[in-house]
Amino acid sequence: MTLMGTLVTGAIVCYLAGALAALLGNDRWGRILGAWGAASGAAISLSLGMVALASGSVFSAVFDFPSLTGFALRIDGLSAPFLILTGLVGAASSVYGAGYSAAYTGVYSLRKLGALFNLLLLTLTLQVMADNALTFLLLWEAMSLVAYLLVLTEHREPATVRAANWYLAITHVGFAALLAMFFLLSAGDLSTAFDTLRANAPVPTQRNAIFILALLGFSAKAGLIPLHVWLPMAHPVAPSHVSALLSGVVIKMGVYGFCRIVLDLMSGGPAWWGGLALALGVASALFGVLYALMEHDLKRLLAYHSVENIGIIFIGIGAGLMFQSYGLMSLAALGFVAALYHTINHACFKGLLFLGAGSVLHATHTRNMEEMGGLIKKMPRTALMFLIGAASISALPPLNGFASEWLIFQTLLGGSHIPEPAVALMIPIAVALLALSGGLAMACFVKAFGITFLAIARSPAAEKAHEAPLSMQAGMGILGLACIGLGLTPFFVVPVLGRALAGLDRLAWETTVFSLTLPLNTPATFGSMSSPLLAAGLLILLGLIPLALWVIGANRRTRVGDTWGCGRIAQTPRMQYTATAFAEPLRRVFAELYRPTKDLSIDFHPESKYFVQSIEYQSEIHPWFEKLLYQPLIGIFHRIADRVRWIQAGWLGLYLTYMLVGLIALLVLAWWTP
């Protein structure tokens, strides 16, 4: 067996062993061994991806397992980045989960959790290797179901069940679309190898249908607007290390699938494909961050940010597709590289943030930011990790979010090369909206970090918070380091990703475009940025400033006193700015989009209305366009369900009759058709 074959087998064995250990072991050992299995499996996935990338486009191995007929696996340059992010986030969250899931002991089944966690990692690892439609679809469904069961971990909470049902429904809408798409693509034979599909191109009308179906199916998984509704429901209710995996990896499978089908198998299409993907991406980026801003549930806030970042990734992909259709190949490659880079980056920082949020949840038993505060003193390491994640997702230099967003901006600036002015004019609008969502994301994470970790504790629970156990800190540490590392090495990451993509033979890749020199130069030296130099410069300046203070002999005395509050007698947590108040200006600015409901009730004193006894103010924001879209659909389903209810009588004889009738009908059909 080759090295990669060994690694694949090793990963499968590790995951399966982990799942078995979790199932068979007791609460303590099962949890720990299951986590070990998952962590070592994920480490192997990671190294698998690295080996695939390092060996470059040359290596592509086909694994056929005779016992599983029709099951085909293959690793190429497009799979490798996704293997890496699965491995990174998987390893971190399994280490973290070892400590985190201890809180479930005696409440919910740890065995199921451990086993399913391993299985999810297994399906994710295999998913990106699938080399024919059958394998792809089987793994896709398995992954969706395992994820569904994991979301259901806290199954005694009604909100959890509701969220899981939404997830199941939407993911199956997506699955149906994918099924239809693959039938069209492979002309009915699902076991045709992808290589054959790559060679024979379908007719244009079919191609358009395939593209629409692929977009529908994969955006349901990725959480692109308008199929994003399950994200903010399912991610918060899942255990936090599972949320990290859901948000970091599972939704990325949508990105993977989209790239695999549209770029690899179909080799791009007309410009409107890219334009549609770009438009959906921009809409997702903006709406995701706008709703995140209004959210006070820490994990829901993060989930909405996943919508935003998936949007950013699709902006890159859409731009790439557009450039490809206009024959601007190096720009197209740049778009895809930027999208892939952002995919990995988002997996790292969003995984980190979910793990951080999990630690907060672990310590305070609440997800409501209004009840937190002052946690930086109680859990300094978690706070530091969350801060790194927050800075990365806000695209602050020199961390990883900045590197990939900068690359996406540079790609979009290439839009001026598009020959049609009407199309080219859309690009600056996309640039502006992307910039707006970047700025809003910064605002949102100032809120998320500031309200959660800074100032005074807002509730007794937050006052009694404690630092997370070592395993959880280690899990966060892995991703924190990854965020810094990926941020400092774009000069290395970008060429590697570019080479891997070039291996697909779909994008002409000029190897000279990205050289391995320190600054990152884009085609035609459009802009340059060097995050290692930037980081070094910032560090040097940070050291020089205190030195300068010392040289000029500045007063170093510091006295600790009360917070200044215009001389008021005492400070209470209620005097602080709340998350709601913090986001209020932006809510007013975007009131048209939010359409908040307001409910003000004032209790007057019976004697005179100049004396108020109590004031109650309630304001809620319901995503109105979701209602507009989903309410009619749900209504239709209800009506259909009402109509066909009589079929279900709950009487065994009737069901047996149904089966018999079905069987006869099938036989007749088989007899009639030649």
Add this chain to the structure above:
Amino acid sequence: MRLFSKILSVGIVTEPLDNGGEEVELARQVAAKTQKLLGRAVGIREVDAGSCNGCEIEITGLTSPIYDLERFGLCFVASPRHADMLLVTGPVTRNMEVPLRKTYEATPDPKLVVAVGDCAKTCGVFQGSYAVVGSVDAVIPVDVFVHGCPPEPSDILRGILAALDRLPPK
């Protein structure tokens, strides 16, 4: 445009400060180091400890073009954290005792206190009221008293400059 033609026709109206000085009473000698440090740039925080607001009206006059305290490098600041000098008016009422002390504590060292108006020294017409704690120096250490009910802006300015030991030569 009318605004700017008016600006041009009015010109500079700031009056030079002469050296009077009976209204200013030095309560404590300021250390030479403080004088040297705060000599040219002073942030002033105004604290109304319970005055009738007569003194405040005069203090507001300080920022007008006629008196223009900015020419001496003085300015009013928004927070005691930024301040070097507290300008306290009125007798200290019971409600303002703690806030006054807190303001004093919130001001970083070195700092100066100028008490403005007769009330600040003697409690004036409010003397003996049940709502009054006492003069300003009963609560925080005072460097300079400025007499008058209310004192003129130029007297207040002289008081501030006396605290800094920067009065124009006689």
Add this chain to the structure above:
Amino acid sequence: MSAWFVEIFQVVFVVALAPGLVGLIRWIKARLQSRLGAPPGQPYRELGKLFHKEAVVSKNASWIFRFAPYAVSASTLAIAFLVPVLVVPRRLDMVGDLFVVVYLLLLGTFWLALAGLDPGSAFGGMGSSREVTVAALAEPTTATAIFSLALGAGSTNLGAIVAAALNDPWTVLTPGHLLAFAALFIVAIAETGRLPVDNPSTHLELTMIHEAMILEYSGRYLALLEWAAWLKLFVFLSLLANLFFPWGIATTLTPGALSWAIVTLLVKLALLAVVIAVMETRVAKLRLFRVPELLTASFVLALLAITSSFLLR
């Protein structure tokens, strides 16, 4: 070697002159108000005083509060290193382009906003909330203006943009260029907290944006933050001056070219200072919820700039 020396000199020059520019604006404003006013050197004295005072820190604050002044001044200094002030081509062009400058600005805002929240004071929270709102809403304009500048120069690198404008002086008068200038000028005003977006000399907490965040700071911390804010103003104005009216900037490292560059820069900045002072005398502060309208207007300007450069290509 001498090239690197000039780079360092440039930053020292900017850092040293930044308080003077603010002093100049204040002095002109005082004159416009018929006052004698403080001499333009007053900000230096204020800094000197603040550096020698003790610092009072809230007992609720964490290390974020103490670290933020250093982070803010480091990011602002980094911007000062990246922006062409006296010389093109830049040695440091490869470190960062205009996008990097914009995101370094956001980095400073991020830290300052966190520091505003840290002591748990309502004023600080209010300031942070408003600051991030204004910063976020200014982003689209900035990005679009960069886009239009990059269209002309074929690069987002600052040195390249300036060099392109130098090579072809007539681009300066194209409508795209002028519209982008207007858009970026509004952004500069919003970002540096000048009227009509924010009033740098307000004393009423409820109307503050920038001031509210630094209300808790004292001593050396305050001095660093003030200096950083002034530096930001200086850098923004010289960026505007050099991106849009690059005449006079040195292209060689001879002492003559350099001193001519210094003189022209000072003249350009003095002109901008007069413009700002006159404007601040004329306009009143906008209500916070009118600020988005101003920023939207600037965004429309930037978009028009791009459209015109597309059409006139």
